[in-house]
Amino acid sequence: MRTLLYRLFSFTRTRGFDAAGGGRRWEGQRTVDELNTAILAGATTAARRAGWYSRNNPWVAAAVDSLVGNVVGAGIKPQSTHRDRAVRERLQVLWLRWTDHADPSGLADFYGLQAMAVRAMVEGGESFARLRVVPDAMFVPLHIDLLDRDQVPLDLHRDIGGGARVRAGIEFNGAGQRTAYWVMRDRPGDPLTSLRLEPLRLPATDCLHLFKPLAAGQLRGITWLAPVLLRILVTLLEANSGNGPTLSDTKALFHVDHGNKAASGAVISDATLSAARLALRTQKGIDGRIIRVTPKNLLVPPALETVAEKWLATIAPATAADVNPFSGAMSLVVEPRLSSATRWYVTADPGEINGLEFAYLSGNEGPQVESRSGWDVDGVEIRVILDFGAGFIDHRGWFQNVGA
Template sequence: MLLKSFKQLFKKPKIKSSAWDASGSGRRVMCWQPERSGINSLLAHSIETLRSRSRDMVRKNPYAANIIDTIVANCVGTGIKPQSKAKDPEFRKKVQELWLKWTDEADSCGASDFYGLQSLVCRSMIEGGECFVRLRNRKPEDGFSVPLQLQVLESEHLDNKSNQTLANGNIIRSGIEFNRLGQKEAYYLFREHPGEGSFGESVRVPASDVLHIYKPLRPGQIRGEPWLSNVLLKL
């Protein structure tokens, strides 16, 4: 026993293969094959499957549906309710009246008001990973209090298969056109939801007319990831 202890004093310490357990090559990680691709490449190949499974889970699983409901309620609450800070009380009153009229006319589909659209946009972003709001300018003869309406579009409306380099040097990646500075120039959107049957070719819509709402998780990410992606197999 004493001899064994004495030998331990001169025994060379074991050199670890890595300073981090997770970067080692032991039994626990031998089957771990992480993806090395960039986030946009990963989403381009997986977004359609992730999105459809996320929507399917929310439809069929009450726990998933409750998760979405809770997040939407906490994020949106009663919605955005601006108040004019103009000093002129008469002007302030007119602005408020005009705002209230517009909230009832905001939805281009006429199915909801501005406050309902806020919840719808939030829900669509969480469930599908992203949501698009197209600004639809109206003519004075259309009879709206404010010549502007909002059209909410699900993620499927973006032409994910559109990828090319244009003659002017702009690049289209996953349905989004970028200029040489990397700024968004346009979105290629289907007029109809692809899941509703015949939807034809996508059309180019200037980026200034589109609000792309999603939560970027990594630098340079151009598409949104469904919020339930990493728990779908555990629900």
């Protein structure tokens, strides 16, 4: 009866959003997992990669510097609002004395600690600090110890009774309130670390956790260096139905005339890898002569990761017939943004030949930050302009097989 009534009065549920539809156009499209699941699975790896780029790529470093500079500037400075002027002046004197000694290591003053904390949040997604009372301090008995994100173990989970539990290194009571942080004494990987591996329990009132919440119930932070640049490069690679952008010779990047596309799609095997390697090794320059192109990377989507690992694995064969000719010959690169689950690539050493390049507008390398005093709002308006582009400048360093 209920079903009949629903049909009679048009209570049937239909999808009102194209993004919730089905069909071939949505095949292979990814969806967002529960945020904490994604953080627990990949936040540490993403943070370490972001840290590497922020220290080794000058443009990423410039972007991080700009973000930190605009968030912190010369330092966020509080002002006392006490009604007694003498008290305000005394508090200001104490404050200025303390700021120079806030960092027990002496590396920075209070404003420098702010910049370091924000930088850690941008790069790693979050930063932690411990407020530590020091009775024998010279001025104000308070020190601020900045903690590495890895000192709060992301994989620490336990039930501690009474409805309380530890999730990702953070202790919650039965009401879901943060009550403590479990902190390692030293940074993981420190060669001079102590042998005491059990984390300390620090009350939440003594800790600061700085991160950008993106969803309700979020446990830990995510690096701000979102993969927008990689997405641009992947979009370029997959243009023209997967054949890549059109080059100056009016042909797509991957074209039979370029000798960098398999005649027919096939799975990864010794035969197809040999064909890809041969195609790169026999590429010719503009003068028609063979040039040096060394295959270096095997680029695959996640669906082909296991298969690719098998063909690149190092084994100890018992007979000559069991030798893996590609053992250690190439590095595996897995790119989750690739839309095809079967298409794979072999790329050359970029130190030998140019292929895919990323560049900024000349004279405007890195983010350009502009600001002005707000007119409609009581504050400062800030905008960041980033002019950049990517393109393939040569087809000879890339080979594609559409797979099967």
